[in-house]
Amino acid sequence: MRSLPSADRQWRQYVHVSEQTEAVPEPMPDAPVPLARRATLRDVARRAGVSTAAASKVLRGAYGVSPAMRERVQEAMTALAYRPNVSARGMRGKTFTVGVLVSDIQNQFYDQVLSGVAPVFAGADYAVLIGQAEPSVESEIAMVEAMIDHRMDGLVLMTPTMPKAELERFASVLPVVVVARGGAAVGFDTVATDDGIGSALIVDHLVGLGHRSIAHLTVDSPDDDPTLPFRARARGYEAAMRRHGLEDRIDVVRTSWTNDGGTAAARLLLERETLPTAIHAGADVAALGLLSVLWDVGIDVPGDISVAGYDNSPIGMLAPVSLTSVDQGAGELGTRAAQLLLERIGGRTEPRSVLLKPTLVTRRTTAAPRIRSASPVD
Amino acid sequence: MRSLPSADRQWRQYVHVSEQTEAVPEPMPDAPVPLARRATLRDVARRAGVSTAAASKVLRGAYGVSPAMRERVQEAMTALAYRPNVSARGMRGKTFTVGVLVSDIQNQFYDQVLSGVAPVFAGADYAVLIGQAEPSVESEIAMVEAMIDHRMDGLVLMTPTMPKAELERFASVLPVVVVARGGAAVGFDTVATDDGIGSALIVDHLVGLGHRSIAHLTVDSPDDDPTLPFRARARGYEAAMRRHGLEDRIDVVRTSWTNDGGTAAARLLLERETLPTAIHAGADVAALGLLSVLWDVGIDVPGDISVAGYDNSPIGMLAPVSLTSVDQGAGELGTRAAQLLLERIGGRTEPRSVLLKPTLVTRRTTAAPRIRSASPVD
DNA sequence: GTCCTCGCGTATAACGTTCTACGAGATCGT
DNA sequence: ACGATCTCGTAGAACGTTATACGCGAGGAC
Structure with a gap:
């Protein structure tokens, strides 16, 4: 019932089909040739x-077909x-199509998740169509609505900012898996890495190198749902700082996780009297924006200041x-998400949350x- | 008939609709609540x-609707x-959806074209869905077929390698615009920049700096359609070299325009006795692959060797x-392509080709x- | 007052699938 | 030999739009 043996699905390119077995009235003798x-x-x-x-039965691999008929069809x-x-x-039912919402297609992290998603669905004879939104919640909602309009069978959502209530609303209409966002949900599945651990890895690394004045870039948003990735990373940063006895050094800069957000943060920091000695930028895109300003101003990295990103994107390599x-193992995130979505499309309704462990590079x-930072302590 | 005044299209989120005006048999008193x-x-x-x-008339903005009825509906x-x-x-007809085929979503050039495409269709109330293929012609064809299966109203294709015959075949089924590929076509439109000029800009620039030994990376493909971008750039390179009297210095390396292709080319070049003093890499992705090897081996760029890419992607900045x-002005390419596609969907059938001028950065x-290169000449 | 036209609204037949009924044989247990 | 039970196949009604083909009343022209 689910997916057919590949021999059942041999359709390929199309051809002109002439009505050969019955005498059907031609549309028009000399009308412009129809497509x-x-x-x-x-x-x-x-x-x-x-x-x-x-x-139709043969097509669907449904019951009640003799081998001879199957063959002929x-x-x-x-x-x-x-x-x-x-x-x-x-x-009437399924479209064998799933949609993937990408909030920011310029962010290579999403591309890498995608490369994990595609093969799973290809193997299950599902088409994957990608919807790109502008970086605003309204635009993302509009895109999801459009995908529902297309009667897609399920959705993989990569949106760091969509309010949970909206996600639940979508999930009440069709199967939904959310990527890169932790926390248990009721109507949909999530696949993510543990952002708390990720932040801890960075802070531990920096502290281990001797840093004490470590700033963190987070997203400036009114939504304080703790499952939002930027919230989780910020909390992880704070917890790690506290664990190292650096609670009075906690230094969070609110910006956005984009290239522009990074440059803005850099300018903000440069206005200060003293710079932190290290920055946990929260995302590679932001880190790169930050770095380009630092490099332009002639600040030495890592001599004057250390910078860590998040996502391990190809540019950073x-x-x-x-x-x-x-x-974050983007490819695996994508693969797991795709598998969960297939399960949901297959009928599972109880929510599942996968939380993987990130690694430091x-x-x-x-x-x-x-x-050493010219701090009163130390 | 074409696009409606925006006031006509106010649908937003969906709600539960209870059959209020008629007594309709409930599906099942205590079945699991339907979505x-x-x-x-x-x-x-x-x-x-x-x-x-x-x-339906109101929805479509068709003729024969009184203001009162329109209002109520x-x-x-x-x-x-x-x-x-x-x-x-x-x-029955239109889906108000167009598809965009991206051969390699990791290539930021395509992302930038996309950002020019999307707003045009958004303004015309068309949904844009993106299809990602693996970098193989078969995979791209499969994706286009899938988009046709979805009865999309038109297609923007970004595929540097698809044979022209296939493109014509697609174009006989639905409106098609091909991006980043020049040359007049019969059934579809093209939007591109002049690759001959682009190559000339690079060669002139390098020769102007004093280079004479300039290699070029091209795509290793059996298809020698001159409208293929890599063919056009190779010819432009050769023409420019000849123009500078460097025909005996023409040095073309066949690889692929991907990161891996760039690294492969680098290794190939490093096996030689003498390196060229400059490389026209054909594409930024290839240039970056090339550069990463050169950097790793400790070759100084641009001291030992100059490298020029193509596409001006964000990473390069x-x-x-x-x-x-x-x-190439990726955004404008996208915008023009989208406009041409709308025209075609609107009924135009005669092919149009836009060729823009690239600029050197x-x-x-x-x-x-x-x-100076230790050449016998000079 | 007819005959026409025009403006506004409705009835209804597609479009290409899916899937529930149902029917006609064949097979089987007794 | 005769229901009962399988197996294989067909009829036909949806699904939610679009668009053609009408119908009907109100003016206008004569």
């Missing part, structure tokens, strides 16, 4: 000499290069950037502080 | 006290949070990378060669 018409199930059935219902399907009409399918970061933007 | 059902046109019509045909639509079912629409590149990966 290639795709074969329908009726065409297939006619050619195989069976009813459309029978052809499949032959007709390949001969006519039959491909099911998704709109028609959508009218480039030799001249060489950004210390936290790897140390590179050359972090090092021991050149001069 | 929120979206309001249909029939629901809207019932509530407004008109026929579905009338409601629109009221019902907002009250029920009506949203048209795309599948149903697809059964980062201070420590600072990659000289050719800007010089940064720090190119400079005068430290030592």
Whole structure:
């Protein structure tokens, strides 16, 4: 019932289908030649000499088909290069299509999650269509609504800022899996890495190098749902700082996790009398924005200041950037999310939350502080 | 008929719709509560006290609607949070959806084109869905077929390698615009920059700096359609070299325009006795792969070797990378492509080709060669 | 007052699937 | 030999739109 043996699904390219078995009135003798018409199930059935219902059964791998009939129908399907009409399918049930919402397609982290998502659905004969939103909650909601309008069978949402209530609302309409956002939910699944651990890894690393004055960049948002990734990372940062007895050094800068947010934060920091000796930027994109300002102003990284990102994106791996970061295993996040969505589409309703462990990748933007921070303590 | 005044389209979120005006048999008294059902046109019509045909007319902005009726129907639509079912629409005509095929979503150039595409369609009340393919022609074809299966109204294709015959085949089924690929086509439109000029800009720049031994990275493909971007850039490179009297210095390395292709090319070059003094890498992704190897091996850029990319992607702008590149105006390419597609959807059939001029962005990966190349000539 | 046109509204047949009924044979236990 | 039970196949009604083909009343022209 679920997914068919691949031999059952041999439709490929389309061809012109001429009504050969019956004398059907031609549309118009010399009207402009109509675009290639795709074969329908009726065409297939006619050619195989069976009813459309029978052809449909073969298509779906449903019960009640003799091997002989199956054979004939499949032959007709390949001969006519039959491909099911998704709109028609959508009218009665499934579209075999899932949507992936990407809040910011420029953020390579999402691309990497995607590369984990796609193969799973390809293997299950689902089409994957990606919806890109502008970075605003309204735009994201509009995109999800559009996907629901398309009667998609399920949704993978990568949106760090969407309010939980909205997510629950979507989840009441169709299967939903949310990526990169922890915490138990009632109507949908989540796949994420433990942001608390991630922040701790960074702070421990920096403290281990001798830093004490460590700032953190977070997202400036009114929503204080603790499952939001930026909230979780901020809490993890604070907890780690406290654990090291640095609670009076907690230093959170509110900005946004984008390139611009990073440059803005850099300018904010540069206005201060003394810089922190290290920065936990919260996200690679922000770290890169921050770094580009620091580099332009001639501040030495990591000599004057250490910078750590989050997400371990490909840019950070480039030799001249060489950004210390936290790897979330984006590909695996995507794979797990896709699997959970398939399960949900298959009928599971109880919520599931996967929480993976992030790992630290140390590179050359972090090092021991050149001069110990001129702090009263120490 | 085309796009409605925005006041006509006020559907927003969906709500539960209870069959209030008629006594309809409940599905099952104590069955598991059904998921929120979206309001249909029939629901809207019932509530407004008109026929579905009338409601449809209002929805489409069709002729034959009195102001009073329009008012009542629109009221019902907002009250029920009506949203048209795309599948149903697809059964009879338009889906108000266009597809964008991206061959490699990791390539930021495409992301930037996308950011030019999206606003145009948003303004025309079209949904944009993105299809991502693996970097193989088969995978791209499969994706396009899937989009046709979804009865999309038109396609923007960003695929540097798809054979022209396939493109024509797609174009015979639905409106198609191809981005980043020049040359006149018969069934579809193209939007591109002049790759010949782009290559010339790079070669002129390098020669102007004093380089004579300039290698070029191209794509290793059997298809020699001159409209393929890598072919056009290679020809432009060769022409420019000839123009400078450097025809015996023409040095083309066949690889692929990906990060891995860049690293492979680097290794190939490093096996030689003498390196060229400059490389026209053909694409930023390839240039970055190349650079990462050069940096790792300790080769000084631009001291030992100059490197120029192509596409002017955001990574290249980062201070420590600072990659000289050719800007194609990705955003404008996207905008123009979207406009052309709307025209085609609107009925235009004669092909149109837009060819824009690229510009050179010089940064720090190119400079005068430290030592003049030890060539017999010169 | 007819005959026409025009403006406004409704009835209804598609579109291509899915899937529930149901029917016709074949097989089987007794 | 005769219901009962399988197996294989078909009829036909949805699903939610669109768009064509009408119907009906109100003016206008004569």
